[in-house]
Each structure stands twice: as C-alpha cells, then as structure tokens.
Amino acid sequence: MEIRLKRLELRNFMAIKKFVFEPNGKNATVKGANATGKTTLASGFRWLFFGKNVDDKTDFAIKGTDKSGQAVSNLDHTVRATLEIDGKPLELQKTYREKWTKKRGSATKTLTSHTTEHSIDGVPIQKKEWDSKMGAIINEDIFKLLTMPSFFSNMPWQRCRATLLEVCGDISDNDVIASDLTLSALPAILSDRSLEDQKKVIAAKKKKVNDRLKEIPARIDELLRTLPSESANRKVIKAYIKNIDKKIQAAKDDTVLSGLRKDLAEAQVKLAEAKAKTAQVILEANAGVDAKVFEAQAEIRKLKSQIDAIGDRVEGCEDKITRNNKSIAELKATHATVTARKQTYDEICPTCNQPLPSDQIEAAKAQFNENQATELTSIQADARKLKAGNETLQETVDADEKKIKSLGLEIDGFNAEIVNAEKGRVETTPTDHTLLKTEITRLQVDIEEKPTTDTTALETERREGQTKLAVLDSVQGTKKRIKELDDEEKRLAGEYEELEGQIFLMEKFTVAKCNLLEGQINSKFELVKWKLFDIQVNEGVKECCIPTLNGSTDLSNSERINVGLDIIRTLSNYYDIHCPIWIDNCESITHPLEIPSQTIKLVVSEDHPKMEIIYE
Known part of the structure; x- marks a missing residue:
C-alpha cells in the first residue's frame, strides 16, 4: 500500500x-x-x-x-x-x-x-x-x-530487537548448534529448560557451592587451632617412657612396693588411654553439632544484616513522610489564603468616568473566579499527590516492619536450632574412668604407707610422656576431619569450574546466534549494521540492539x-x-x-x- x-x-x-x-x-x-x-x-x-x-x-x-x-x-x-x-x-x-x-x-x-x-x-x-x-x-x-x-x-532495545526478528526472521537453536560443533553438548545441559531458565538454575547452584567453599577454610582453620603447636614422635616418646621405667625399677627396694608402683603405672596408663579414647569419641560425636551451630550462626549473621538494611530504608521512608506532612500543612495554609482572597471591581471607567459595560464587569469577575479556581485545584492536586505518596511510603514501612518481624522470627528459629543442637552435645564421663581413678587413689595410698626410695619425680615424667601419647591419639581424629574437609573443598572447586564451563558454553551459544542473526538482519539494510550483543569486561555476553554506521555507534x-x-x-x-x-x-x-x-x-x-x- x-x-x-x-x-x-x-x-x-x-x-x-x-x-x-x-x-x-x-x-x-x-x-x-x-x-x-x-x-x-x-x-x-x-x-x-x-x-x-x-x-x-x-x-x-x-x-x-x-x-x-x-x-x-x-x-x-x-x-x-x-x-x-x-x-x-x-x-x-x-x-x-x-x-x-x-x-x-x-x-x-x-x-x-x-x-x-x-x-x-x-x-x-x-x-x-x-x-x-x-x-x-x-x-x-x-x-x-x-x-x-x-x-x-x-x-527500548528489546522492542527494536523483537521487531528486527519479526521483519528479518529468527534462527532456530538447532541451526545455531549445528553451526559450531563445540555447542553439541548444550542440549544435554539445557534439558527441557530455556537458556535463560538454565542460567538461573546454574547461578543458584554456583551460589550454593561458592557459599560452602567460603565456609570450609574457616572450619579447617578452626580445627588446625586445636592441634598442638609442636609435632611429637610416637617412637621417641615410647622410648623415653621405657627409659623412665628402668630408672624407676632400679630405684625400687621392695618387691611389694614395686608391684604397687607397677599396678599404679598400669592403672594410670589405662586411665590416660581411656581419656584419649573418650576425647576422640566426644569430638566425633559432636562434629555434627558443631557443624549445625556454625551454619545456624552464619544464617543469623546474614539475617541481621538484612534487618539493618531494611531498618535504614524504613527510617528513610519515615523521614520522607514527615517532610510530606509538613508540605501538606503548608498547602492547607496556602489554600485557606487563596480561598479568602476577594477581588474588587471598578465599575467606572478611569478614562471617561462612564459606567463600564456590565458584560465587561462580569467578564472580569469570571476571569478572577476562574483563576482562583485553577489555583485552588492545583493546590488540592499537589496535596493529594503528597498524601498518595505518604500512603505508598507507609505501605512500604508497614511491609518492611513485617519483613523485619519475619526475619526476627527466622533468627529465633535458628537460635532454637542451636539450642536443640547443643542438647545433643556429648559431655559425659564414662564409668570406667571413675573406677580407674578409684584404683589409682587406692594404690597411691598403699605406696605412701610403704617406706621406699622417692621416685615421685620419675613417675611424674612418666605420666607426662603418657599424656603426650594420649594427645597424639586425639590428633589423629582431627587430622582425619581436616582431610575430609580438604577433599570436599577440591570436589566443590571442580564442580564450580564445571558450572562456569556450562555458563561459558551458553554465552558462546548466544554469541554464535547473534553472529548468525546479525548477518541475516544486516543483509536487509543498505547502510545500517546492527550490533546484537556486547562482550562484557568479565567476558560475559550481554544482549543489545544498537544501530551502527561504518562500525561506529557515535552518529552525527x-x-x-x-x-x-x-x-x-x-x-x-x-x-x-x-x-x-x-x-x-x-x-x-x-x-x-x-x-x-x-x-x-x-x-x-x-x-x-x-x-x-x-x-x-
């Protein structure tokens, strides 16, 4: 046409x-x-x-x-x-x-x-x-x-792009994938989802993996702080204890006393081993409790940060409401002043001193009334706009206060999780510890009643050696947990890298499609060439629709x-x-x-x- x-x-x-x-x-x-x-x-x-x-x-x-x-x-x-x-x-x-x-x-x-x-x-x-x-x-x-x-x-560029696709024709995803063999894995990644929906899914997965990757180093550092500062050698400690035992044996004059001391040493060793074993059991038993408490505390910190941000916004809205109320009061005062305004009319012409025509007087009155009504209407419109603004701001304040209350309830829920988790913490002392302590006390009394050469110092050194062995046993469990966290960190890093690769493949698909579209669309124009995507600083791809002339977007x-x-x-x-x-x-x-x-x-x-x- x-x-x-x-x-x-x-x-x-x-x-x-x-x-x-x-x-x-x-x-x-x-x-x-x-x-x-x-x-x-x-x-x-x-x-x-x-x-x-x-x-x-x-x-x-x-x-x-x-x-x-x-x-x-x-x-x-x-x-x-x-x-x-x-x-x-x-x-x-x-x-x-x-x-x-x-x-x-x-x-x-x-x-x-x-x-x-x-x-x-x-x-x-x-x-x-x-x-x-x-x-x-x-x-x-x-x-x-x-x-x-x-x-x-x-x-808007989205509407320009849609119009160009309507005029010049779109390109199917299968055609784009067929144009580049490296894109052949994309259908399996997308499954039944669209490209944009899959990007959202992957972004959520990346955030979850990244959050866990941020937590693991802190957890490993916490376990490392529980390890002894110096690494002891088990064989050296055992040899040291054996040498002490020889010295103690040489110092003993009485076979009965020797037997008592031997029994005491054995009981003390059993108690040290029992304590080490119990400490390891408690550490492993409480690992789940510690993890739950750590995760709940992290969520509480996030929620408190959200509450602070929402609180700042509520304060800003309330300040704005106060300023609007002040402006409304000023408009009311202005409205009253304009309403009270009266106009005087000269009915005698100042030039010829003759009465003015009645239609001229009525026209002047009508003009004054019209101007006054217009001014009052404008004031009322401004006041209504401010009131409507206050209502919107108040709705925001009410919604934010509900959100703060809701977040507070979430914090209470996490605190309750911490309390419930702590209920499962193991801190009991096994019965065999008590029996060993009683036996050690009895042996110590018997030894005190027997006159003999004093071997207290040697026995103290022996107990210190035995304590070091017990600590080494406990350290093994901690190192095992650190190894597990380290393996998890490596696994998650690989998973994160794989997700990054999927994002890269989808962006490569977008670039390929845009290149094909640009060629197809640009063939329809004599002068203008269309730029349909932009490479970002982080090498991501952002869709756009920008006309260019001779390669330039800065047109005269x-x-x-x-x-x-x-x-x-x-x-x-x-x-x-x-x-x-x-x-x-x-x-x-x-x-x-x-x-x-x-x-x-x-x-x-x-x-x-x-x-x-x-x-x-």
Missing part, C-alpha cells in the same frame, strides 16, 4: 492560524526559522490520524495563545488532509471545538467542555468509527515506525537521519506500506538517503522568517 499526501490544511492549530501545504504527492522541503510552525505541520498530520503530536502526547496545547500566554477562545481548530492511497483519493478532516453553555440564572455562557468532530470525504462519523477506519488504513505503531526516522532507534545528526531512513525503507518493504515521512532537523544533512516513500524535509533556516515550501 502506498499513501501519498496531496494537501494538508491547518486552521487555528497550535501556533498556526491558517496554512495550506500542497505537495501533491511529491517530495517537499519546508524551510523556516525556529518557531515558525514546521514541526506543527508534522504534529497536525499525526493528530489527524491518531490524536497525538510528534512527541506521542495527547494532552498537548492544540489551541493557540495570545500575547499574554492565554489560550485563544471561540475558535475551531481544524486539520484537513487530502491523501492518495494506492491511487485513490481520500479526504480526512478533524475539528477540535469548544462547547459553551449558559447555566441557569446566568446571562452569559461559560466554557464547559470540548468536542472533536470527524469526517471522511465530507461525511461526519463518530470517533469510534473514525478510530476503526484509521486502524484499517494503518496500525498506529506501524504509522509511527514508517513516518518518523527517529522513532525506531528511540524504542545527519547519520542518524540516514540510518532512520534506511530502517524505514526496510520496514516499509516488509509491511508493504509506504507513508509520507517527516524528516525533522534536516538542515544538518546534505544528501539524505533516497527511498521510494514520499519525504517531507523540515529545515531550520534563519533566512526564512516565515515558512517557505519548496516542492520537488
């Missing part, structure tokens, strides 16, 4: 009182200084179709203003266009009109509302039918894409215009619709790209104080 603009007439539209633009379906150039109405022509064309200006706004000022800046009343605001659609003429007209009514008991009419009238080929129709017919001619989004060179590039205004025209040409061919294109700021370009659609160039020229049309 080809749409050509034959004639465009504006009456009392924005700053234009009357202007006729008659390109007769051909290209044209509109020259004029700033604020002469060039962009108003484009806004009038856009408003005629869809009720918006070139900035995509519906609430713009259609009415012109007088020298004081007040809107001019009692005028019809009309845009009329004659189009040629595939060779057939079509006349469209839209009129924005004030509605004045006389209230009961009043002698004058007041402006109460506005109406918009529509007609096609001179036949009046309702707005609903108008919208339907305009949509049948061209979809509004397509209209914006095909009539304004800057519109496409100013869309003239380059942006030509890029926009190249995009419109491709989209026009895809949608099979060619519309009049309004090219603003065209003074910056000397050789605009030639395309089949009708073009209307808007050129700023200080040499033209009024608009001048150059028809081609």
Whole structure:
C-alpha cells in the first residue's frame, strides 16, 4: 500500500492560524526559522490520524495563545488532509471545538467542555468509527515506525530487537548448534529448560557451592587451632617412657612396693588411654553439632544484616513522610489564603468616568473566579499527590516492619536450632574412668604407707610422656576431619569450574546466534549494521540492539537521519506500506538517503522568517 499526501490544511492549530501545504504527492522541503510552525505541520498530520503530536502526547496545547500566554477562545481548530492511497483519493478532516453553555440564572455562557468532530470525504462519523477506519488504513505503531526516522532507534532495545526478528526472521537453536560443533553438548545441559531458565538454575547452584567453599577454610582453620603447636614422635616418646621405667625399677627396694608402683603405672596408663579414647569419641560425636551451630550462626549473621538494611530504608521512608506532612500543612495554609482572597471591581471607567459595560464587569469577575479556581485545584492536586505518596511510603514501612518481624522470627528459629543442637552435645564421663581413678587413689595410698626410695619425680615424667601419647591419639581424629574437609573443598572447586564451563558454553551459544542473526538482519539494510550483543569486561555476553554506521555507534545528526531512513525503507518493504515521512532537523544533512516513500524535509533556516515550501 502506498499513501501519498496531496494537501494538508491547518486552521487555528497550535501556533498556526491558517496554512495550506500542497505537495501533491511529491517530495517537499519546508524551510523556516525556529518557531515558525514546521514541526506543527508534522504534529497536525499525526493528530489527524491518531490524536497525538510528534512527541506521542495527547494532552498537548492544540489551541493557540495570545500575547499574554492565554489560550485563544471561540475558535475551531481544524486539520484537513487530502491523501492518495494506492491511487485513490481520500479526504480526512478533524475539528477540535469548544462547547459553551449558559447555566441557569446566568446571562452569559461559560466554557464547559470540548468536542472533536470527524469526517471522511465530507461525511461526519463518530470517533469510534473514525478510530476503526484509521486502524484499517494503518496500525498506529506501524504509522509511527514508517513516518518518523527517529522513532525506531528511540524504542527500548528489546522492542527494536523483537521487531528486527519479526521483519528479518529468527534462527532456530538447532541451526545455531549445528553451526559450531563445540555447542553439541548444550542440549544435554539445557534439558527441557530455556537458556535463560538454565542460567538461573546454574547461578543458584554456583551460589550454593561458592557459599560452602567460603565456609570450609574457616572450619579447617578452626580445627588446625586445636592441634598442638609442636609435632611429637610416637617412637621417641615410647622410648623415653621405657627409659623412665628402668630408672624407676632400679630405684625400687621392695618387691611389694614395686608391684604397687607397677599396678599404679598400669592403672594410670589405662586411665590416660581411656581419656584419649573418650576425647576422640566426644569430638566425633559432636562434629555434627558443631557443624549445625556454625551454619545456624552464619544464617543469623546474614539475617541481621538484612534487618539493618531494611531498618535504614524504613527510617528513610519515615523521614520522607514527615517532610510530606509538613508540605501538606503548608498547602492547607496556602489554600485557606487563596480561598479568602476577594477581588474588587471598578465599575467606572478611569478614562471617561462612564459606567463600564456590565458584560465587561462580569467578564472580569469570571476571569478572577476562574483563576482562583485553577489555583485552588492545583493546590488540592499537589496535596493529594503528597498524601498518595505518604500512603505508598507507609505501605512500604508497614511491609518492611513485617519483613523485619519475619526475619526476627527466622533468627529465633535458628537460635532454637542451636539450642536443640547443643542438647545433643556429648559431655559425659564414662564409668570406667571413675573406677580407674578409684584404683589409682587406692594404690597411691598403699605406696605412701610403704617406706621406699622417692621416685615421685620419675613417675611424674612418666605420666607426662603418657599424656603426650594420649594427645597424639586425639590428633589423629582431627587430622582425619581436616582431610575430609580438604577433599570436599577440591570436589566443590571442580564442580564450580564445571558450572562456569556450562555458563561459558551458553554465552558462546548466544554469541554464535547473534553472529548468525546479525548477518541475516544486516543483509536487509543498505547502510545500517546492527550490533546484537556486547562482550562484557568479565567476558560475559550481554544482549543489545544498537544501530551502527561504518562500525561506529557515535552518529552525527545527519547519520542518524540516514540510518532512520534506511530502517524505514526496510520496514516499509516488509509491511508493504509506504507513508509520507517527516524528516525533522534536516538542515544538518546534505544528501539524505533516497527511498521510494514520499519525504517531507523540515529545515531550520534563519533566512526564512516565515515558512517557505519548496516542492520537488
């Protein structure tokens, strides 16, 4: 479909009182200084179709203003266009009109509302039918894409990308994988998930593994601190004890006393071994308890950090509420002042001393009342906005306080877990320890009652040696646990590396797909080349949609215009619709790209104080 603009007439539209633009379906150039109405022509064309200006706004000022800046009343605001659609003429007209009514008991009419009238080929129709017919001619989004060179590039990049894929066609994942043999493992990694969902799954796994990897060194360090500072040799200690035993034996004069001392030494050895064995059993038994307590304490620290952050946000919201309340109070005071304001009217002309006409006096009163009502409405709107803001802030505060309470309950839960875990801690003293201690006490009493050579010092040295042997037995269990943690750390490091490899493969897939897409999409354009992905500093891949020209993304205004025209040409061919294109700021370009659609160039020229049309 080809749409050509034959004639465009504006009456009392924005700053234009009357202007006729008659390109007769051909290209044209509109020259004029700033604020002469060039962009108003484009806004009038856009408003005629869809009720918006070139900035995509519906609430713009259609009415012109007088020298004081007040809107001019009692005028019809009309845009009329004659189009040629595939060779057939079509006349469209839209009129924005004030509605004045006389209230009961009043002698004058007041402006109460506005109406918009529509007609096609001179036949009046309702707005609903108008919208339907305009949509049948061209979809509004397509209209914006095909009539304004800057519109496409100013869309969110996700929407630009989706439009390009619609126009140029997407590439299937199987085609991408087939293009690179190194991607053959990707389907097994994805399983039934999408690429983005699998990235989220892997990110969660990486976080879990990484959190555990952070905990293990602290746990190993804690166990290392329990080990003795010096490493003792078991054989050396045993030899030392054996030598002490010989000295003690040589010092004994009495075979009975010797037997008692032997029994005492054996009992002491048994007690030392029993204590070492018990200590090892308790250490192993409490390993689970220690792990649970450590994990619960770590979670409590995280929750307390969250509570602190939420508390700061609550404090900020409450400060904002206080400031808003102060502003509301000030607005109430201003509202009362404006409400109490009274206007005095001179009923005698100061020049001729004759009574002023009653309609002039009434007009002055109406103007004062209108201004006062406008000011009061503005104050009320500001107050309502602040109140609504306070309600939103209070909702945030309430939600955050609930969150803090919820987090506190979670902390209580972890504290309860610690208490329950501690209940399982083993600290009992076996019965055999007590029996051995009783036997040792009895033997010591018997020895004291026997006169003999004093071997106390030797026996003390012997006990010290035996204690060192018991400690060595306990150390073996600790070293075993350290070895287990070290093996776990290596295993998790390998798992983390594997997850990193999967992420790399998925990003490589994205790059491969973007490369294929770029080639396919760029083949549809003459000038512009599209950049569909960006390599990050950490070598990750971020999807994007950026137009480039000659490899550069930093485009001048003239380059942006030509890029926009190249995009419109491709989209026009895809949608099979060619519309009049309004090219603003065209003074910056000397050789605009030639395309089949009708073009209307808007050129700023200080040499033209009024608009001048150059028809081609």
